[in-house]
Amino acid sequence: MNDTEPCKRLREVRARIAAAAAAAGRDAAGVRLLAVSKTFAPPALAALAACGQRDFGENYLQEALAKIAALRPSHPDLRWHFIGPLQSNKTRDVAAHFDWVHSVERLSVAQRLSRQREGRAPLQVCVQVNVSGEASKSGVEPAQLDALAHAVAQLPNLRLRGLMAIPAPATTLAAQRAPLARLREQFERLRSAGLELDTLSMGMSADLEAAVLEGATLVRVGSALFGARAKPV
């Protein structure tokens, strides 16, 4: 057992996931852990990689590109997930350097990603959904989700894996679960309509238990793994 501080934090987060999965009657192996490393420097990521962590999530493109360049030579097996706001001027670099994108919310952006991914393994994508109404400006509105999801699923160099949401913060378990349940309903509906989705990307440090109870297959955890971030983001 590796007893560095990062490995201890990783074990604690995995234990939280395992306890929530047990409470939900789920197999914890069905919940992938994405380490959200925004604002942390490459040595912090390398320390977590040394404990066995493979999936890392980044929000800010320039910061992410520098970290990927620094870590890829020594850690070619890491998987990089882009989870931040995605405008069209960022798609070329995202298509070139990332394995996953969780924050697709416009068809024009998805089309650019697909064109720019030409000739490589498909980019794995999630559509981000606004499940918190007025409280959030990010994500496609539920009323527009079907059209967007079906169009993204047709793009040749993307593989639509599922849905992602960042609900407005809430303090009680019930209040945390409500928007996550809405995302899960949309996910199940799209699956019933024939889309082969397997990824429900929801849950962060403060609400990962609620997310696992509502069926998350991937939780995005930052501060519980790396400590508090210096700047609020």
Ligand SMILES: *Cc1c(COP(=O)(O)O)cnc(C)c1O
């Ligand atoms: C920062 C961030 C996270 C992780 O948040 P923590 O509260 O630090 O766990 C997850 N998802 C997205 C999209 C983020 O921007």
